[in-house]
Amino acid sequence: MDTTLTLAFSSVAAVAGLYRRGEASPVDLTRLLLERINHLNPQLHAFITVAGDSALDDAEEAVRRLRRGDPGPLVGIPMAVKDSIPTKGIRTTANSRVLEDWVPARDAFAVERLRAAGAVILGKTNLNEFGWSIPRDDDLCPPPRNPWNPGLAAIGSSSGSGAAVAAGLSTAALGTDGGGSVRLPAGQMGLVGFKATHALVSRGGVLHAGTIGDVGALARTVEDAALLLDALASYDPDDPDAEPRGQVDHVRALNQDARGVRIGVPASYIGEIPVEPDIRAAFDAALADMTRLGALVVPVDLPGLEHARAANLVALVAEHYATHETLLGPRWDRYGRSARLYSSMGAFLSAADYLRAKEIGRLVRQDVDAAFSEVDVLAMPTSPVVTAEAARQPGAHRRGINASFTAPFNLTGHPAFSVPCGISAVGLPIGLQLVGRHYDESTLLRIAHAYEQATAWHAMRPKDPAVVP
Amino acid sequence: MRHSKTAFREVVAALGLPASDEELDLLWEMVADLHDQTDGLRRYLIERSGGDPLTGHATLNGAE
Numbered sequence: 001m002d003t004t005l006t007l008a009f010s011s012v013a014a015v016a017g018l019y020r021r022g023e024a025s026p027v028d029l030t031r032l033l034l035e036r037i038n039h040l041n042p043q044l045h046a047f048i049t050v051a052g053d054s055a056l057d058d059a060e061e062a063v064r065r066l067r068r069g070d071p072g073p074l075v076g077i078p079m080a081v082k083d084s085i086p087t088k089g090i091r092t093t094a095n096s097r098v099l100e101d102w103v104p105a106r107d108a109f110a111v112e113r114l115r116a117a118g119a120v121i122l123g124k125t126n127l128n129e130f131g132w133s134i135p136r137d138d139d140l141c142p143p144p145r146n147p148w149n150p151g152l153a154a155i156g157s158s159s160g161s162g163a164a165v166a167a168g169l170s171t172a173a174l175g176t177d178g179g180g181s182v183r184l185p186a187g188q189m190g191l192v193g194f195k196a197t198h199a200l201v202s203r204g205g206v207l208h209a210g211t212i213g214d215v216g217a218l219a220r221t222v223e224d225a226a227l228l229l230d231a232l233a234s235y236d237p238d239d240p241d242a243e244p245r246g247q248v249d250h251v252r253a254l255n256q257d258a259r260g261v262r263i264g265v266p267a268s269y270i271g272e273i274p275v276e277p278d279i280r281a282a283f284d285a286a287l288a289d290m291t292r293l294g295a296l297v298v299p300v301d302l303p304g305l306e307h308a309r310a311a312n313l314v315a316l317v318a319e320h321y322a323t324h325e326t327l328l329g330p331r332w333d334r335y336g337r338s339a340r341l342y343s344s345m346g347a348f349l350s351a352a353d354y355l356r357a358k359e360i361g362r363l364v365r366q367d368v369d370a371a372f373s374e375v376d377v378l379a380m381p382t383s384p385v386v387t388a389e390a391a392r393q394p395g396a397h398r399r400g401i402n403a404s405f406t407a408p409f410n411l412t413g414h415p416a417f418s419v420p421c422g423i424s425a426v427g428l429p430i431g432l433q434l435v436g437r438h439y440d441e442s443t444l445l446r447i448a449h450a451y452e453q454a455t456a457w458h459a460m461r462p463k464d465p466a467v468v469p
Numbered sequence: 470m471r472h473s474k475t476a477f478r479e480v481v482a483a484l485g486l487p488a489s490d491e492e493l494d495l496l497w498e499m500v501a502d503l504h505d506q507t508d509g510l511r512r513y514l515i516e517r518s519g520g521d522p523l524t525g526h527a528t529l530n531g532a533e
Contacts, residue, residue: 307513310506317503329485340488341496347484348472348500353507356514363517398499399506 005468008036008168009461012224015171016073019066026062026076029171030055030120033078037122037169043150043466046163048083048141049091050123058120065118073227075118080170082161083124084131084207085215087111090121094207095129095140097334098327108205109236110174110215117231122170126160129339131181131208132320134392135159139336146388147462148189149427153388155188155402157181161218162189167467172219172228176206178316180383180406182216183418184391187382187431190420190460192225192448193218197438198413199243201229202236210319211241211358212312212410221458222419222449226250229441245439253442258450259294261443263287264375266302273404275384282422282430283381286451290379293450300371300378304364308408311357311364313400315411318354321346342398361411368412372437377447380405382418382431405433415441419448420457429460471504 007029010018018024034052041047055078062076081087084094086104088111093099107115114121126144128135135143135156144154147167154163158175162185165173175182177195186193195201195216203209217228230251235244265287275283287297324343332340371378384404385391391402400407409416414435421432432451436444452458462468472480477497481488488496 307510311510314503314507314510329487332487337492340486341492341499344481344484344486344488344496345499345503347480347486348477348503349507353510356507356510359514360510395502398502 004032005168008032009220010171011221012073012077012172012219012227013221015077016075019076026059026066026120027056029076030059030078030122033122033169040167040169040467043145044147044163044167045126045142045144046160046167046169047080047123048093048095048126048160051090051121054090055120055122062118062120070118072118074114074231077119078122078171079114079119080122080125080161080164080173081111082127082158082173082175084127084176085111085174086205086207087121087124090124092124093140094131095127096336096339097140098331100140106205109202109238110206110232113232113234114174125158125164125173128157128159129336130320130343131157131176131178132316132342133336133339134394134397136336136338146189146428147464147467148429150464150466152426152428155184155383155388155391158185158218162186162191165189165191165218165220166462172217172224175216175218176209176213177216177410178208178210178213179312179400179410180403182218183382183406183416183431183433184403186218187418187433188386188388188428190429190457191218191220192222192417192419192458194225194229194417195410195415196229196233196441197415199239199241200245200415200439201232202234202239202242204236204238208320208323210316212315212319214410222445222452223251223254225417226254226445248442250441250445253445254449256446257294258290258447261295261377261447262375263290263295263297263447264300264371264378265297266305266378266380267299269302269305270380272306273384275381276386278386278422278424279381279384279430283432286421286432287379289455290447290451293454295447298375300375302367302371304360304367305408307360308364308411309400309404311360312407312411314349314353314357315361317346318349318357364408365412368414369437376443378435380433382406382433386424386426386428386430409435414438415444417444417448419452420460421455422457423460429457
């Protein structure tokens with residue numbers, strides 16, 4: 001890789017170090033990434049809106065902050081933001097013609113946090129329409145391609161955020177996750193992706209946050225994830241689910257190794273899910289690696305996960321309909337052909353269906369919390385399937401089968417990270433999901449970092465010549 | 470709430486959703502899948518709360 005490409009694919013921490021030493025400039029990196037977006041986005045469809053002028057303004061402000069000696073690790077870091085997260089002065093569409101021309105007057109709280117930390121907002125990334133549809137070529141913006149194999153689709157719904165970081169178009173990105181929408185694209189594109197404990201990162205201002213969705217981030221390393229979490233986690237009284245909590249230094253967790261960490265594997269549940277062989281092999285190898293690092297791998301029984309997966313789907317469908325109920329009829333033709341049907345399903349749920357789904361979330365949270373009296377983290381594959389094409393088989397997609405390992409922890413609110421753990425025969429990365437106790441992101445970061453440092457998966461880059469010449 | 474297909478069409482129309490015949494057929498399938506899920510959740514809660522799975526006689530907290 002030449003120097004320019006190395007910079008485009010550098011981690012947040014590495015870029016911050018270059019800035020501090022005066023070996024790179026936010027303006028130069030922003031220009032480089034804007035050029036790459038201009039060159040690659042027509043093929044990858046990672047971005048819906050590129051905010052070139054305001055990004056350069058942000059970068060110039062970052063230069064001034066650095067000159068003043070601002071030590072913030074996100075100063076001048078180029079970030080992409082999923083297009084369901086409103087951005088002041090930058091068009092926000094949720095990839096729907098319903099919002100085609102909407103320019104928000106306010107930033108979402110998470111974007112405010114990024115701006116306060118000095119990040120450069122490059123633009124808005126692609127997604128399944130309103131986060132809940134099977135993407136189609138006639139969507140407002142066509143579906144993102146996977147930079148690891150542009151012949152295949154990028155999985156969503158934070159598909160554009162994943163593609164942007166994986167293709168070296170942005171140093172990191174924000175996404176949202178209501179059933180795995182950050183962790184699944186992270187897993188499939190060789191990135192670290194997380195959703196923290198429910199509402200630890202404010203959902204204030206985010207479209208479709210409901211009672212389950214969370215804001216998360218996609219990055220290249222576990223250290224970057226910790227840096228982003230430190231910047232994003234802050235109490236927001238406008239988020240009804242947020243709890244005031246003290247600030248935690250998540251980066252400190254990276255100094256500890258994995259020795260003695262107890263890793264629970266819900267083996268029976270994993271065995272019930274049709275996990276593809278490449279994923280099973282990568283998962284087993286990751287467990288063996290973590291055992292070599294001194295962690296203890298033990299089976300745990302969590303039979304409620306299957307029901308939590310279904311219950312999360314029911315709750316999401318109900319809340320999605322509640323958001324769109326008054327718009328669907330009058331603007332039917334403005335919704336995409338898939339999104340209009342996905343948004344309508346909830347009309348056929350009863351209040352009892354919704355309440356039962358939420359009650360199952362409460363019960364399964366108790367089950368998972370009980371398991372955490374025996375283990376420190378849970379481990380499982382991030383996704384049962386490798387490709388978005390397999391995940392989007394209509395019958396399986398609308399039952400949420402592709403989210404079998406991720407969705408339960410949206411309903412229960414537990415924090416979860418996906419880290420790279422392998423590569424499949426079709427050339428797409430595979431993710432390992434680690435789940436922790438509420439507000440114990442530090443233990444997750446500790447084991448994820450120890451695993452990352454002992455393996456080389458996070459250092460892989462796409463090989464497609466269009467992405468990496 | 471399961472409906473006959475005729476009633477389903479009437480509900481869609483009453484909701485003001487201008488779905489085509491093709492869309493109605495697709496939505497019908499999607500809703501049927503969704504109701505399979507809600508039926509499973511109802512059974513799970515009844516079993517877990519110690520209720521009677523045949524009559525469905527149970528409350529969320531297991532109290533009669």
